[in-house]
Amino acid sequence: MRSVGVIIVGILLLAVVSVGCTSNAPKKEATIIVFHAGSLSVPFQQLESEFSSYAEKNLGLRVVFQDEASGSVKAVRKVTDLGKKADVVAVADYTLIPQMLVPDYTDFYVLFATNEIVIAFTNKSKYAGEMKAHPERWYEILARSDVSFGFSDPNQDPCGYRALMVMKLADLYYGKPIFETLVENNTNIESSGTHIYVPKEVQVRDRRIVIRPKETDLTGLVESGSLDYFFIYKSVAEQHNLSYVTLPDEINLRDFSRAEYYAQVEVTLGSTGRRIRAKPIVYGVTVLKNAPHRELAMEFLKFLLGNEGRRIFKENHQDFLNPPVAFGNVPEEIRSLVRIENTTRG
Structure with missing residues (x-):
């Protein structure tokens, strides 16, 4: 009976060690490429940091952002003129998306923030x-x-x-x-x-x-x-x-x-x-059709459009649309977070 008890204790110890090894195992690394307006640099820095923590805890991923801030026209032209790959494009003038990215590079966009x-x-x-x-x-x-x-x-x-x-x-x-x-x-x-x-x-x-x-x-x-x-x-x-x-x-x-x-x-x-x-200032965001990491980019977009993004923008003195307004072939993942309008704006 003693030998059986020793065996059982050994099995339990092995299980504990195995769980510990699993929890400390290096997480899979994933990348998101973001081109955004320079005026979004501060809120996006916080947004990306908090999403990285969220992804590590809830998705089991260590997310690395390749973040490029520029003027919004330049951000769009990186995609259309230079052929650079990106997952997310966020601009200070939403009309740049329907004018320059739809339909070849994306088929939806979301209006999400304002300014003056x-x-x-x-x-x-x-x-x-x-x-x-x-x-x-x-x-x-x-x-x-x-x-x-x-x-x-x-x-x-x-x-x-x-x-x-x-x-x-x-x-x-x-x-x-x-x-x-x-x-x-x-x-x-x-x-x-x-x-x-x-x-x-x-x-x-x-x-x-x-x-x-x-x-x-x-x-x-x-x-x-x-x-x-x-x-x-x-x-x-x-x-x-x-x-x-x-x-x-x-x-x-x-x-x-x-x-x-x-x-x-x-x-x-x-x-x-x-x-x-000239028109009232409204920011827009989209995930591109050929996004290298589209599934993860959609998770990031959900994070931006949800309560976390709203809080982060408020903390950084920028007004957030409530709710954000989406146009085009709106992905299922974000439909509960936006108001969908059928008429494309440009």
């Missing part, structure tokens, strides 16, 4: 005190010969062409030639009435004007005092603890009730030849 354009600065910026005290003078302050300001490249980044739209809408709102003073006199960007033309190669004629590939490239310049002001999304200004001036709803591209008013202004981009009409 502000003018950001720090206490190092020239006339910062006056800007805070009299924000309605923003265009007068930017026009001063000793003040520098910037925006992102309209050919690569929606924040850039939205900055142009804001300044052209300001012409209408204030009844003054603000676009001519700030843009046309200092660059080779031109306008005719409310139509803006952006050359394929944007040239700056005045050193006070700074243009970079994406809006977040300008953040460090303002923080260091090298640049006084820049046009940026409110969420990015909040994330970086920058001071900022909010603009009237008639020009800030935030107010959905003013969509028709915004639509008076449009931009033609030299990089794509496409004409873009």
Whole structure:
């Protein structure tokens, strides 16, 4: 009987050791390739970190993200022009997806977040005190010969062409030639009435004007005092603890009730030849048809569109659509998380 007991104890010990070895076994590694707008860098960094923890705990996977931030137009053109592989594409202007990715590269997309354009600065910026005290003078302050300001490249980044739209809408709102003073006199960007033309190669004629590939490239310049002001999304200004001036709803591209008013202004981009009409700012996301890791990418999209994503965006000062709105051949995996509309928007 003693020998039987020893055998049983041995079997139990072996089972415990086996379980321990299994739980400590290296997890399978998986990759997700994400191309996203620069303005999504902060919330996506947190989103990817939390999804990695979720996947390790619930899916038994160690997820590695290949994350590339850029201007949204550039992000899309990586796929369409350069043939680069990606799983998820998230852009600051959702219309880029139906215009440039549907139907060849994807057959659905989701509208998920909103934003507005502000003018950001720090206490190092020239006339910062006056800007805070009299924000309605923003265009007068930017026009001063000793003040520098910037925006992102309209050919690569929606924040850039939205900055142009804001300044052209300001012409209408204030009844003054603000676009001519700030843009046309200092660059080779031109306008005719409310139509803006952006050359394929944007040239700056005045050193006070700074243009970079994406809006977040300008953040460090303002923080260091090298640049006084820049046009940026409110969420990015909040994330970086920058001071900022909010603009009237008639020009800030935030107010959905003013969509028709915004639509008076449009931009033609030299990089794509496409004409873009001003509209309220809405972000879009999709998983590509030929996504190398499509099944896992769909899990990540579910995470983004669910309660976790909503919380993360709120923590990072960006408004989230409730619920997100989906178009096209919406995958079954996300149907419970979105409102599906049949008419494609572009």
